[in-house]
Amino acid sequence: MTFACHVDDVPLGEGRVVSIGGRRIALFRAAGGWYALDAACPHMGGPLADGIVCDRAVICPLHDRRYDLETGAALGAGDPVAAHAVQLRGERVFVEVTAPVPVAA
Amino acid sequence: MSDCVVIVGGGIAGQAVCEALRDRDPDVAITLVCGETSAPYDRVRLSEILVSGEDPVTLQLRPAEWYADNDVELLLGRWVTAADPQDGRLTLDDGSQLTFDKLVLATGSQPLMPPISGIDLPGVHPFRGPEDCEAIRAAALGGAKRAAVIGGGLLGLEAARGIAAQGCAVTVVHLLDRLMERQLDAGAAALLAPALAGLDVEIEFERNTTAIIGPERATGLHFKGGDRLLADLVVVSVGIRPELKLAREIGVTCERGIVVDDAMRTNLPGVLAVGECAQHRGLVYGLVAPIHDQARVAAATLTCDEAAYLGSVPSAKLKVAGIDLVCAGEATGEYEAVVTDAAAGIYRKLATRNGRVVGAILLGNTRGSEALVAAVRAGEPIDDPLQALADASLAGPADLPHTAQICDCNGVCKGDLIAAVTDGGCSTPREVMATTRAGTGCGSCRDAVKEIVAVATGGLSDEPTYLCPCRKQTREQLAGRIRDDGLRSVSDVAAACGTGRQCGVCKPALAYLVSEVNANLHQEERDARFINDRVHANIQKDGTFSVVPRMYGGVTTPDELRRIADVADKYEVPLVKVTGGQRLDLLGVRKQDLPDIWRDLGMASGHAYAKAVRTVKTCVGTDFCRFGLGDAIGLGVEMEKLWEGLHTPHKVKSGVSGCPRNCAEATVKDIGCVAVEGGWQVRAGGAAGGNVREADILATVDSRAEALRVATTFLQFYRENADYKERTYDFIPRIGLEKVREIVLGEESGAALRERLRIAKAATKDPWLERDDPYHPRQFSDLDSPESDPDGAQPALVGPPAGGER
Ligand code: SRM
Ligand SMILES: Cc1cc2nc3c(=O)[nH]c(=O)nc-3n(C[C@H](O)[C@H](O)[C@H](O)COP(=O)(O)OP(=O)(O)OC[C@H]3O[C@@H](n4cnc5c(N)ncnc54)[C@H](O)[C@@H]3O)c2cc1C
Ligand code: SF4
Ligand code: FES
Numbered sequence: 001m002t003f004a005c006h007v008d009d010v011p012l013g014e015g016r017v018v019s020i021g022g023r024r025i026a027l028f029r030a031a032g033g034w035y036a037l038d039a040a041c042p043h044m045g046g047p048l049a050d051g052i053v054c055d056r057a058v059i060c061p062l063h064d065r066r067y068d069l070e071t072g073a074a075l076g077a078g079d080p081v082a083a084h085a086v087q088l089r090g091e092r093v094f095v096e097v098t099a100p101v102p103v104a105a
Numbered sequence: 106m107s108d109c110v111v112i113v114g115g116g117i118a119g120q121a122v123c124e125a126l127r128d129r130d131p132d133v134a135i136t137l138v139c140g141e142t143s144a145p146y147d148r149v150r151l152s153e154i155l156v157s158g159e160d161p162v163t164l165q166l167r168p169a170e171w172y173a174d175n176d177v178e179l180l181l182g183r184w185v186t187a188a189d190p191q192d193g194r195l196t197l198d199d200g201s202q203l204t205f206d207k208l209v210l211a212t213g214s215q216p217l218m219p220p221i222s223g224i225d226l227p228g229v230h231p232f233r234g235p236e237d238c239e240a241i242r243a244a245a246l247g248g249a250k251r252a253a254v255i256g257g258g259l260l261g262l263e264a265a266r267g268i269a270a271q272g273c274a275v276t277v278v279h280l281l282d283r284l285m286e287r288q289l290d291a292g293a294a295a296l297l298a299p300a301l302a303g304l305d306v307e308i309e310f311e312r313n314t315t316a317i318i319g320p321e322r323a324t325g326l327h328f329k330g331g332d333r334l335l336a337d338l339v340v341v342s343v344g345i346r347p348e349l350k351l352a353r354e355i356g357v358t359c360e361r362g363i364v365v366d367d368a369m370r371t372n373l374p375g376v377l378a379v380g381e382c383a384q385h386r387g388l389v390y391g392l393v394a395p396i397h398d399q400a401r402v403a404a405a406t407l408t409c410d411e412a413a414y415l416g417s418v419p420s421a422k423l424k425v426a427g428i429d430l431v432c433a434g435e436a437t438g439e440y441e442a443v444v445t446d447a448a449a450g451i452y453r454k455l456a457t458r459n460g461r462v463v464g465a466i467l468l469g470n471t472r473g474s475e476a477l478v479a480a481v482r483a484g485e486p487i488d489d490p491l492q493a494l495a496d497a498s499l500a501g502p503a504d505l506p507h508t509a510q511i512c513d514c515n516g517v518c519k520g521d522l523i524a525a526v527t528d529g530g531c532s533t534p535r536e537v538m539a540t541t542r543a544g545t546g547c548g549s550c551r552d553a554v555k556e557i558v559a560v561a562t563g564g565l566s567d568e569p570t571y572l573c574p575c576r577k578q579t580r581e582q583l584a585g586r587i588r589d590d591g592l593r594s595v596s597d598v599a600a601a602c603g604t605g606r607q608c609g610v611c612k613p614a615l616a617y618l619v620s621e622v623n624a625n626l627h628q629e630e631r632d633a634r635f636i637n638d639r640v641h642a643n644i645q646k647d648g649t650f651s652v653v654p655r656m657y658g659g660v661t662t663p664d665e666l667r668r669i670a671d672v673a674d675k676y677e678v679p680l681v682k683v684t685g686g687q688r689l690d691l692l693g694v695r696k697q698d699l700p701d702i703w704r705d706l707g708m709a710s711g712h713a714y715a716k717a718v719r720t721v722k723t724c725v726g727t728d729f730c731r732f733g734l735g736d737a738i739g740l741g742v743e744m745e746k747l748w749e750g751l752h753t754p755h756k757v758k759s760g761v762s763g764c765p766r767n768c769a770e771a772t773v774k775d776i777g778c779v780a781v782e783g784g785w786q787v788r789a790g791g792a793a794g795g796n797v798r799e800a801d802i803l804a805t806v807d808s809r810a811e812a813l814r815v816a817t818t819f820l821q822f823y824r825e826n827a828d829y830k831e832r833t834y835d836f837i838p839r840i841g842l843e844k845v846r847e848i849v850l851g852e853e854s855g856a857a858l859r860e861r862l863r864i865a866k867a868a869t870k871d872p873w874l875e876r877d878d879p880y881h882p883r884q885f886s887d888l889d890s891p892e893s894d895p896d897g898a899q900p901a902l903v904g905p906p907a908g909g910e911r
């Protein structure tokens with residue numbers, strides 16, 4: 001688990017990018033909890049951290065693909081995005097970057 | 106009471122009972138005996154681990170501390186060999202003994218290994234535990250030439266996909282002529298096979314494996330009929346067998362599983378059973394969902410409370426990346442509604458019996474699965490399954506308004522697509538794309554087009570325009586609600602009627618509605634806004650932004666131009682361009698530079714990124730033009746200043762021309778004024794974008810002041826009555842020009858509209874001022890761009906290479 005930020009660093013309902021071990025991770029503070037996905041949308045690299053978050057999913061701002069924040073699964077069309085474990089310890093947010101770096105098929 | 110409960114089996118079930126019991130009773134002594142050496146873990150996620158190679162410890166349901174914190178005694182790698190419920194003693198494989206008042210059997214199941222020759226050869230594995238997972242993965246990576254998976258059920262397919270992901274050739278051999286026969290009907294199964302083939306998973310049907318060929322290690326399979334398949338890695342996934350050894354020895358009644366009643370009690374007093382080992386009302390579930398319900402009931406029974414488990418409706422999700430499949434309940438019903446598009450691999454079905462939902466299968470597009478599975482679980486009554494299917498695709502284009510643009514490249518609205526099917530006689534996505542040209546550009550909308558066509562051809566009738574399709578709320582209903590209940594924020598609305606909670610697609614629409622009804626005295630919630638409206642710039646394809654400052658009426662000054670030039674230099678802006686809206690665009694700007702750029706520019710936002718009043722193009726008019734009949738620049742600048750900062754259902758672009766030559770293209774603008782002999786013509790509803798439409802004439806008036814008044818009144822009328830993302834060129838035809846004129850030109854109605862606009866305008870302010878007064882300290886910065894963090898947080902924010910902690 002790697003320290004990512006403090007709770008207040010991310011506005012409620014939004015996402016922000018953090019680098020962990022050189023990897024760009026989009027960290028989300030959803031109503032339902034904290035989630036982490038790879039920062040780039042598998043479709044065309046859209047910035048997922050800038051997407052609208054709702055119903056445990058994020059909508060990519062570029063072409064509206066939706067991804068499950070917990071699993072990274074694409075809801076509807078498209079490839080999934082890597083999801084990572086997040087842990088809240090008091091006011092501090094930790095991320096475990098586990099999923100392997102996806103290799104383009 | 107302070108009993109002592111022993112739970113046999115540390116799987117998901119054992120753990121679930123443990124937690125449910127501790128929740129109810131802080132004092133009861135709990136001992137959890139785990140046959141496996143690892144603490145309770147999430148077996149379900151083994152499929153993932155097979156693909157990713159992640160360390161199985163990440164599967165642990167609870168960290169080691171948890172057991173101490175909740176004083177649960179955890180015995181790892183201990184097998185219960187005997188137990189005597191009468192005198193409350195049990196024996197472990199190491200000979201030691203435990204006493205108990207109550208016993209819970211959560212012994213789960215073992216993989217079924219068919220008694221065929223060669224089943225115990227090296228190279229043959231079940232797929233049940235982490236050790237199997239590791240063995241299979243190692244073999245697949247370690248140069249196995251071909252893997253064979255016996256069994257084309259959910260598990261077998263996940264195993265096969267995991268093997269293929271390691272770059273190892275794999276063939277699934279299935280006894281029947283279609284996959285996942287327990288969960289799928291023939292239609293879905295027929296689409297699933299090719300989808301798997303696309304993921305390098307070969308499938309052979311009607312293969313009855315009679316033997317695994319040796320001699321020293323597995324080298325292949327032998328099928329009934331004599332055929333063979335060479336394979337040096339064999340995974341057996343033909344089912345599970347409840348683990349009943351202990352139960353039988355104790356004298357607990359067992360059939361296929363340990364027989365329990367609705368309270369999860371076995372025939373022996375004080376002995377319960379939960380999970381995959383339990384048989385309830387004749388059913389043994391191989392799924393997790395029922396376990397948690399059973400565990401809660403068991404915990405109640407253990408603490409002597411009343412509770413009943415009434416059975417579960419099975420539901421499953423194929424955890425194979427690249428294939429979306431969710432199914433629940435019965436695969437077939439008495440009546441079945443199916444929306445399918447074989448070409449796109451989409452198959453969505455609802456099965457009903459006696460007017461109730463009994464089953465759902467969603468393949469290729471699982472949108473709305475939550476709602477549908479819930480409906481199946483509840484056996485909800487339903488009158489129009491086809492409609493239900495359509496409604497379910499929550500975020501789906503299927504429930505966007507007809508005016509919504511689906512293909513931005515070719516400006517095709519959803520209505521055009523439906524029309525192509527209903528009027529144009531198209532029946533396939535390809536035909537529709539050919540006639541409408543939707544999806545022939547960047548192609549990012551093709552899936553959306555396919556689904557809309559699938560639904561349209563599936564016989565879906567015209568649905569009303571819902572602002573929130575999830576909750577079937579129209580703009581009118583919501584506006585009324587917001588007004589009557591005095592709702593001030595998007596979350597107020599969500600709390601009041603659930604709208605905005607689901608797919609989220611309607612959040613920006615709600616954000617607008619809340620601001621409009623509250624005359625901009627609403628409570629702003631940025632998370633409901635599209636990124637453009639969170640940072641007041643237009644996001645570009647590479648994630649950078651464009652900055653378009655206001656140039657009222659397209660008029661600028663040397664000083665403004667100098668500042669723009671300086672900013673372009675200072676921030677190394679990749680492209681400075683004159684836009685089609687008579688102003689300058691700085692493209693390719695980094696998000697964190699926005700506030701500084703705005704400060705240096707010292708100009709107001711042009712709202713080029715927002716659904717708001719955009720530009721007012723003007724021509725030089727009487728100031729210089731030899732034909733000028735009216736002061737185009739004067740009126741244009743006045744309009745833009747008066748309307749500046751007002752948000753609108755969709756963008757509003759205006760133009761003012763000094764004469765009918767119309768150099769400012771005012772007749773194809775959302776709102777346009779054209780100077781004519783003796784006065785001004787005020788027009789609205791024009792377009793020269795994806796659609797081209799000549800603006801309707803609202804009125805011809807004799808003074809510039811009157812022209813401004815009429816145009817302004819129309820703007821407010823549009824703000825209050827258009828659907829979100831409904832441009833004026835769709836709005837006016839929908840309402841009807843006569844009705845629009847009546848209200849906009851009406852003495853009282855017009856005055857009222859103007860008064861409301863005045864109030865709304867009073868509450869606006871230049872969003873670019875957030876450069877000094879941000880909505881949030883990190884409004885413009887990422888966690889790893891601390892240099893731009895207003896409160897100067899240090900690079901400390903960037904984590905050290907994974908693992909390390911601070
Ligand atoms: C910058 C500009 C092109 C240029 O370099 O000139 C432009 C750029 C974009 N236009 Fe435009 N439009 C621009 C003038 C126009 C015009 C001409 C005008 O405004 O007089 C039109 C035709 C009039 C109209 O709006 O219909 C125009 C019709 C569109 C349309 C089609 C609208 C329609 O309903 O037909 C879209 C797509 C949409 O709105 O969904 C669009 C969308 C876009 C977007 C916002 C696409 C997007 O969502 O990212 C482009 C943003 C580029 C960027 O990254 O900044 N743009 N666009 C112009 C900015 C004008 C300004 O100063 O604000
Ligand atoms: C790869 C895989 C993927 C799956 N995917 C899904 C899915 O997507 N969705 C879903 O709903 N379900 C899925 N399942 C099924 C789900 O995992 C099981 O239904 C669930 O784990 C069963 O839990 P359980 O605790 O009842 O049994 P088990 O997990 O088998 O736990 C029983 C435990 O009891 C121990 N035990 C048995 N006898 C004794 C004894 N005498 N003394 C001590 N200990 C004993 C065993 O060692 C075992 O650890 C999947 C299963 C697998 C293998
Ligand atoms: S519209 Fe054209 S012709 Fe008329 S005043 Fe303007 S520039 Fe001159
Ligand atoms: S880049 Fe994310 S949807 Fe296109």
